[in-house]
Amino acid sequence: MNPAPSNKTCSSHTEVVLSEDVRQENDTHQNEVRHEDYEVRIEPDGVTIRIPHGAQLLKGLRDHYYGRDGRGAFPGCRSGGCGYCKASLVKGSIDHKSTYSKGALKDDEREHGYILMCQSYVLSDMVIWLLPQENPFLRWRRK
Numbered sequence: 001m002n003p004a005p006s007n008k009t010c011s012s013h014t015e016v017v018l019s020e021d022v023r024q025e026n027d028t029h030q031n032e033v034r035h036e037d038y039e040v041r042i043e044p045d046g047v048t049i050r051i052p053h054g055a056q057l058l059k060g061l062r063d064h065y066y067g068r069d070g071r072g073a074f075p076g077c078r079s080g081g082c083g084y085c086k087a088s089l090v091k092g093s094i095d096h097k098s099t100y101s102k103g104a105l106k107d108d109e110r111e112h113g114y115i116l117m118c119q120s121y122v123l124s125d126m127v128i129w130l131l132p133q134e135n136p137f138l139r140w141r142r143k
């Protein structure tokens, strides 16, 4: 059994001192939470993949979705510039970074639940809806 943390009190403040055992237990718990995998359901295909907590959503799809079962490889820029990875976040939580082109994701799209998967980091189980997208390199070649 781990000793409980002790409180040392003086007139101006209270200091909580944790024993080494309690610190290790806390660190172990934080590591367990940090490494939790989440289920990401990809619609309209109905495919479910698992992505670790805090991992980039697009990397998860590139590792487990694109290039498999007859799907093509992911052709987008992976850096917030092209909009190919735009999807609708139907359910779940993400950390969405703010460094991307407003041409790739407009402010009103962001307010209505659209995300760029290359800018999104997974914080929970989720459901996303992939939009029909034109390969950006084919579009560029046509110009």
Ligand code: FES
Pocket (backbone or CB within 6 Å): 076, 077, 078, 079, 080, 081, 082, 083, 084, 085, 086, 104, 116, 117, 118, 119
């Ligand atoms: S892959 Fe180009 S914006 Fe995300």
